[in-house]
Amino acid sequence: MADVWTRKGGDSAPSAQDRGQVPGPLVGRERESRDLRALLENHRLVTVAGEVGVGKSRLAAEAVAEAVAHGVGECVLAVGKGRPAAEAVAGVGAQGAGPRVVVVRWPEGRQDAGSDAGPGSPVSLTAAVMEAAAGVHGRRGTAGVGAVADRLRAADVLLFLDDVDPVHAECVGMVQTLLEFVPSLRVLVTARRPLGLGGEAVLRLAPLSAEPTDEHRTAPAMKLFLDRFLERAGAGFDAGDSDLSSVADICRYVGGLPLAVELAAEQAARSSVGEVAERLKEHQCWLSAPDMAAPRHRSLRDAVAAAYVLCDRDERIVWARASILAGEFDESTAAFVCAGGGLAPARVPACLTRLAAVGVLTPVRDPGGIREPRYRMAPAAHDFGGERLREAREFEVAAERRAIHFHRVAALAESLWSLGSQPQAVRLVLAEAEGLRTMLEYAPRQPELAAAALESVLNLWFWWAVYDAADEGRRHLLRLLPMCRSDTLLIARGLCLAAWLTAYGDPYGASELLQHAWPAAVLTGDDATIGRIAHVQGMVALHEGDLERATEQFQEAASTIPPHVSGGLPPAVSLAALAVTQAEQSPRAARRSARRALSQPGIHGDAWACLVARYAQAFVDHSDGRTGRARLRAHRALAALDGRLPAPHGCAALRDLITDIDRGSRSGLPTATVPRGLTGVAIPAQAGSGIPG
Numbered sequence: 143m144a145d146v147w148t149r150k151g152g153d154s155a156p157s158a159q160d161r162g163q164v165p166g167p168l169v170g171r172e173r174e175s176r177d178l179r180a181l182l183e184n185h186r187l188v189t190v191a192g193e194v195g196v197g198k199s200r201l202a203a204e205a206v207a208e209a210v211a212h213g214v215g216e217c218v219l220a221v222g223k224g225r226p227a228a229e230a231v232a233g234v235g236a237q238g239a240g241p242r243v244v245v246v247r248w249p250e251g252r253q254d255a256g257s258d259a260g261p262g263s264p265v266s267l268t269a270a271v272m273e274a275a276a277g278v279h280g281r282r283g284t285a286g287v288g289a290v291a292d293r294l295r296a297a298d299v300l301l302f303l304d305d306v307d308p309v310h311a312e313c314v315g316m317v318q319t320l321l322e323f324v325p326s327l328r329v330l331v332t333a334r335r336p337l338g339l340g341g342e343a344v345l346r347l348a349p350l351s352a353e354p355t356d357e358h359r360t361a362p363a364m365k366l367f368l369d370r371f372l373e374r375a376g377a378g379f380d381a382g383d384s385d386l387s388s389v390a391d392i393c394r395y396v397g398g399l400p401l402a403v404e405l406a407a408e409q410a411a412r413s414s415v416g417e418v419a420e421r422l423k424e425h426q427c428w429l430s431a432p433d434m435a436a437p438r439h440r441s442l443r444d445a446v447a448a449a450y451v452l453c454d455r456d457e458r459i460v461w462a463r464a465s466i467l468a469g470e471f472d473e474s475t476a477a478f479v480c481a482g483g484g485l486a487p488a489r490v491p492a493c494l495t496r497l498a499a500v501g502v503l504t505p506v507r508d509p510g511g512i513r514e515p516r517y518r519m520a521p522a523a524h525d526f527g528g529e530r531l532r533e534a535r536e537f538e539v540a541a542e543r544r545a546i547h548f549h550r551v552a553a554l555a556e557s558l559w560s561l562g563s564q565p566q567a568v569r570l571v572l573a574e575a576e577g578l579r580t581m582l583e584y585a586p587r588q589p590e591l592a593a594a595a596l597e598s599v600l601n602l603w604f605w606w607a608v609y610d611a612a613d614e615g616r617r618h619l620l621r622l623l624p625m626c627r628s629d630t631l632l633i634a635r636g637l638c639l640a641a642w643l644t645a646y647g648d649p650y651g652a653s654e655l656l657q658h659a660w661p662a663a664v665l666t667g668d669d670a671t672i673g674r675i676a677h678v679q680g681m682v683a684l685h686e687g688d689l690e691r692a693t694e695q696f697q698e699a700a701s702t703i704p705p706h707v708s709g710g711l712p713p714a715v716s717l718a719a720l721a722v723t724q725a726e727q728s729p730r731a732a733r734r735s736a737r738r739a740l741s742q743p744g745i746h747g748d749a750w751a752c753l754v755a756r757y758a759q760a761f762v763d764h765s766d767g768r769t770g771r772a773r774l775r776a777h778r779a780l781a782a783l784d785g786r787l788p789a790p791h792g793c794a795a796l797r798d799l800i801t802d803i804d805r806g807s808r809s810g811l812p813t814a815t816v817p818r819g820l821t822g823v824a825i826p827a828q829a830g831s832g833i834p835g
């Protein structure tokens with residue numbers, strides 16, 4: 143694929159006028175509050191780290207306010223009205239004999255309020271601390287760290303440096319020096335990432351849980367939403383109110399991020415909970431509230447932008463391009479998708495590490511482990527990155543690279559399945575399920591990706607058919623088939639798989655699909671597809687109660703599907719189905735068919751086919767009155783399954799068979815029909831175009 147990346151980077155957070163509403167009390171942070179108090183008592187340097195909007199300043203301000211409540215005084219640098227840290231501390235009087243607290247919160251929208259120092263200049267933070275310590279406001283001198291150390295060399299001092307991300311490097315140097323020369327000094331820092339100094343105690347603040355816990359019957363994120371909603375709307379929810387489910391959805395959509403939850407509560411108070419939940423399904427950066435205390439917190443987009451502008455060019459590019467990936471992704475996946483346009487693949491892992499350090503990405507696998515790191519992008523950062531990707535006009539290129547990658551994932555999964563490594567194939571699909579689903583959902587919007595997406599669906603046949611995902615697989619097929627009319631082999635296989643997935647619940651819809659699949663398969667001369675069509679026809683006949691026709695079709699399928707063929711069900715499954723249909727009328731033939739199924743080449747490397755064949759054996763034994771042997775076979779088949787993986791198709795039938803044996807009843811064939819009025823399969827328009835039939 144041509145290398146057409148064009149991303150240049152460069153964004154800024156919009157500024158806003160200061161407003162003064164103080165946020166409500168902390169919700170759901172009882173454990174973190176206790177942990178922070180303990181850290182402050184036992185460490186000289188404590189950093190509260192976490193992503194934008196997670197509540198670092200609020201939590202730290204509560205701890206500082208408690209210290210001030212028992213202190214001899216405080217000195218606050220008033221760099222902006224209504225800031226959470228300043229308000230939480232300044233409202234407490236001087237009492238007791240505790241520490242003296244010096245609070246410095248870095249101003250928003252500029253690097254150094256009230257001085258000519260440029261962004262990140264060496265004197266900016268030092269001058270701010272000096273001003274706060276001296277209690278002299280409005281003047282910024284050029285005092286060095288030594289002068290600050292002299293000023294802070296009083297008895298017990300707690301220096302609270304809030305939101306120092308814009309001057310992170312300077313903060314590291316200054317804090318290191320101050321701790322060395324002022325033995326009595328303690329420092330509390332809030333930032334997206336730790337300072338990285340020796341002896342630093344780090345409290346990493348995660349978003350609130352959106353699911354109930356043992357400690358909280360109501361999910362903490364939901365409790366925060368309801369508290370803020372009631373403050374603004376002045377109305378309540380009944381315990382059985384249907385809006386509670388929408389509240390739970392909102393909290394899940396925003397990942398429990400406190401800022402996003404509060405903004406959503408503000409929006410819900412103006413409109414409705416249901417409307418907000420519906421909009422958040424698609425996007426969340428639109429969330430805003432003009433009354434939030436910090437200007438950048440009045441919009442979720444502005445809050446994330448404040449972090450974005452602090453990233454370097456490569457980090458911004460990786461952030462934007464990696465937003466095309468849904469769910470969890472590996473380092474190698476990101477390297478393939480994000481590289482290009484001057485960004486070498488080798489530089490991507492370092493960018494991922496730095497983005498994880500500032501909360502844009504969440505590691506879901508130990509970065510120091512044997513396996514490569516794995517990440518998930520925070521919901522707000524994901525939406526913001528998608529906006530940047532579209533602004534750079536790179537979304538289509540990113541979607542193409544994503545399609546290429548997940549096409550390879552699907553091909554690898556099918557190869558693992560066919561070669562006898564079925565547990566590995568299932569684990570791979572489970573790990574990449576969100577990414578695969580997103581790619582397949584988007585493919586119809588970009589016609590040039592349809593063929594690769596359809597091939598991916600076909601490679602994942604075992605996931606749809608064996609692991610009860612038939613509805614999803616059929617939906618993808620029926621959307622993609624009309625876009626791939628020129629490839630007859632692909633069409634034949636796609637229609638056959640769609641019919642197979644449909645036959646489980648709608649035999650009449652499957653018959654309609656087979657009418658289109660048969661001529662396409664014959665024209666291409668694909669024996670495997672022809673045999674699999676016969677198998678589906680046997681399933682339809684079985685549903686209709688036509689055992690004679692079902693037997694003929696399963697016999698044809700077993701003799702037509704070549705051994706060792708990949709891409710669909712093997713002949714052993716058709717032989718097992720044949721044994722089941724023969725069980726009542728020809729027990730001897732049924733036992734012979736079941737034995738043939740278990741003697742097929744490679745059957746013991748195909749765990750699912752082996753399971754189905756053993757079910758057929760147990761079914762035949764039970765039908766023939768050999769209940770003890772049938773029960774033993776069924777239990778052995780179930781015991782051979784890997785309990786760490788989803789149960790494959792056939793497990794429920796085995797359990798039902800054991801129940802029938804224990805009750806002394808006979809298992810019946812699945813002969814119930816589906817009324818024609820319930821068929822719901824829409825045949826793809828012109829799916830068989832150009833194929834005589």
